[in-house]
Amino acid sequence: MTNVxxxxxxxxxxxxxxxxxxxxxxxxxxxxxxxxxxxxxEFSIGFGKKLWGxxxxxxxxxxxxxxxxxxxxxxxxxxxxxxxxxKNYNNKSKLTRxxxxxxxxxxxxxxxxxxxxxxxxHGVKQYKLxxxxxxxxxxxxxxxxxxxxxxxNGVEVKTWEGVTAELRKSQGQPIRxxxxxxxxxxxxxxxxxxxxxxxxxxxxxERWAIGIAPTGEIILAQGMPLPKAFLESAKTCxxxxxxxxxxxxxxxxxxxxxxxxxGGPVLIVSLMxxxxxxxxxxxxxxxxxxSLCLGIMNSLPIPxxxxxxxxxxxxxxxxxxxxxxxxxxxxxxxxxWLLILLMLFTVYxxxxxxxxx
Numbered sequence: 001m002t003n004v005x006x007x008x009x010x011x012x013x014x015x016x017x018x019x020x021x022x023x024x025x026x027x028x029x030x031x032x033x034x035x036x037x038x039x040x041x042e043f044s045i046g047f048g049k050k051l052w053g054x055x056x057x058x059x060x061x062x063x064x065x066x067x068x069x070x071x072x073x074x075x076x077x078x079x080x081x082x083x084x085x086x087k088n089y090n091n092k093s094k095l096t097r098x099x100x101x102x103x104x105x106x107x108x109x110x111x112x113x114x115x116x117x118x119x120x121x122h123g124v125k126q127y128k129l130x131x132x133x134x135x136x137x138x139x140x141x142x143x144x145x146x147x148x149x150x151x152x153n154g155v156e157v158k159t160w161e162g163v164t165a166e167l168r169k170s171q172g173q174p175i176r177x178x179x180x181x182x183x184x185x186x187x188x189x190x191x192x193x194x195x196x197x198x199x200x201x202x203x204x205x206e207r208w209a210i211g212i213a214p215t216g217e218i219i220l221a222q223g224m225p226l227p228k229a230f231l232e233s234a235k236t237c238x239x240x241x242x243x244x245x246x247x248x249x250x251x252x253x254x255x256x257x258x259x260x261x262x263g264g265p266v267l268i269v270s271l272m273x274x275x276x277x278x279x280x281x282x283x284x285x286x287x288x289x290x291s292l293c294l295g296i297m298n299s300l301p302i303p304x305x306x307x308x309x310x311x312x313x314x315x316x317x318x319x320x321x322x323x324x325x326x327x328x329x330x331x332x333x334x335x336x337w338l339l340i341l342l343m344l345f346t347v348y349x350x351x352x353x354x355x356x357x
Contacts, residue, residue, distance in 0.1 A: 013273070013283070014273045015067055017283070017287050017290075018067060018290075019045055019046070019063075019067050020287075021108070021111075021287065021290060021291050021294055022045055022046070022067070022069060022070040023045055023070070024107050024108060024111050024291065025070070025104040025105075025107060025108050025294060025295075025298070026043065026044075026045065026070045026071065026072050026104060027107060028103035028104040028105070028106055028107030028108070029072040029074075029100060029101075029103050029104045030043055030072050031103065032099055032100040032103035033072060033074050033089070033100050036092055036096045036099070036100060037086065037087060037092075038074050038075060038076075038087055038088070038089050038092060038100065039058055039074065039075035039076075039084060039087030039088075040058065040059045040072055040073065040074055040075070041058065041059065041060065041073040041074070041075060042059065042060050042061075042062065042071070042072070042073035043059055043060070043061045043062070043072055043073075044061075044062050044063075044064055044070050044071050044072075044073070045062070045063050045064065045067070045070045046063055046064035046065060046066050046067045046069070046070060047064050047065075047066040047069060047070075047071075048064050048065040048066040049064060049065045050062045050063070050064055050065075051063050051064060051065055074089045074100075075087045075088055075089060076088035076089040076090040076091065077089045077090070090322075094313060094316070094317055097313055098310060098313060101306050101309045101310050101313065102306065102310065104295075104298060104306055105295045105298050105299045105306055105307075106295075107295075108291045108292065108294050108295030108298070109237060109291075109292065109295045111288070111291045112233075112237055112288040112289070112291040112292040112295065113230075113233050113234060113237055115284050115285075115287060115288035115291070116232075116233035116236055116237070116285070116288045116289075117226070117229045117230045117233040118229075118284065119281055119284055119285050119288070120223070120224045120228075120229035120230075120232050120233055121223050121224055121225075121226060121229045122223050122281055123220045123221045123222055123223040123224075124220075124221050124281075124285070125218050125219070125220055125221070125281075125282065126159055126160070126218065126219065126221050127160055127214035127215075127216065127217065127218060127219075128148075128214065128215070128217040128218065128219045129148055129149045129150075129157065129158070129159075129160065129163070129214075130146050130147065130148050130149075130214065130215045130217055131143055131145075131146075131147050131148075131149060131212045131213065131214065131215065132145050132146075132212070132213050132214065132215045132216075133145065133211060133212055134211035134212065134213055136211075137193075137209070137210065137211020137212075138190055138191065138192065138193060138210050138211055139190065139210050139211035139212045140211065142177075142188050142189075142190045143179070143188070143190075143212065144181060145215065146181075146215065147179040147180070147181050148179060148180040148181075149163060149177060149178075149179055150178040150179060150180055150185065151177070151178040152166035152167070152175060152176070152177055152178075153166055153169075153170075153175060153176050154176065158221075159221075160214060163212075167192065167208065167209075167210070168207075168208070170192055170208055171208065172191075172192060172194065172208055173191075174189050174190065174191045175189065175190055175191070175192065175210065176188075176189050177189070177190065190210050191210075192208040192209055192210045193208070193209060193210075194206050194207070194208055194209075195207060195208075195209045197209075236292075237292055240289075240292050240293070240296065241296055244293075244296045248300075275287075302335055302339070303328075303331045303332045303334075303335040304332050304335050304336050304339060308332075308335070312328065
């Protein structure tokens with residue numbers, strides 16, 4: 001009964017977390033629009049039927065039934081007509097409109113950066129550097145279960161990412177390890193072998209390996225000082241942005257499997273439910289990463305997304321005039337349904353993951 005209650009509570013927290021990220025994104029558009037003097041008719045969290053709301057001034061604030069997004073309805077955005085020409089979005093300069101369109105993505109990035117910095121200052125959970133040799137690999141003849149890695153080729157390592165980085169440099173040459181075994185430091189050497197495996201995108205690659213894995217023991221790493229925590233967070237955000245575009249490129253060149261990088265609402269709620277059970281900072285980490293993904297996704301040059309609106313704005317700058325409303329509506333309707341199909345596909349992938357397919 002307790003597990004069921006925790007699961008229900010986790011799902012509720014997950015939906016609240018997603019709604020909060022939508023609020024952060026739309027708040028960016030809202031603040032930028034207000035600062036630019038653009039009138040805002042509606043500020044909505046969610047789509048569909050209104051569940052709750054109120055009106056203040058010219059703006060109706062509301063929460064709707066489908067918590068899979070939100071919107072800021074600005075005067076003149078959907079129609080050139082506006083009661084007050086000075087508050088019409090389309091009457092503002094291209095630079096002002098660009099700032100309004102980009103503000104949602106910027107707010108998502110800022111939120112992710114700040115939250116990851118906070119997590120890094122607190123300390124992140126990571127696998128302890130105690131190893132477990134894999135059966136049938138070179139590691140079996142050199143290591144014992146529980147050996148603690150201190151350095152690789154003379155370089156002190158503190159994370160498994162650090163160990164992996166040093167292993168990649170070997171290119172098949174013998175690797176020197178300093179390990180701690182039963183309280184005593186030992187120097188051992190091992191020669192990697194080339195194996196075929198999958199990279200993070202699901203493509204077949206050849207890598208040098210020795211056959212070690214963590215024992216599974218998790219520790220809380222020492223927190224970082226503010227400057228280092230901020231730089232590490234910025235690096236995480238930058239890497240996520242680059243990897244997203246690399247993954248998209250590999251999808252189109254058939255060098256990556258869609259199921260390796262695509263996730264939908266079912267997976268997100270599942271991950272957030274688990275993170276909520278794992279503790280505040282685990283949930284905060286995942287919330288920051290999802291905010292980052294939300295920002296990256298919305299920056300893509302796809303009609304109906306912020307990046308698509310920015311693309312139309314760039315086209316307007318090149319042509320000297322905007323596309324006809326009818327043309328834009330047709331393009332956006334087409335891509336809206338394509339995104340719906342993509343979401344249904346990600347739900348299919350999510351269910352397959354949960355079922356272990």
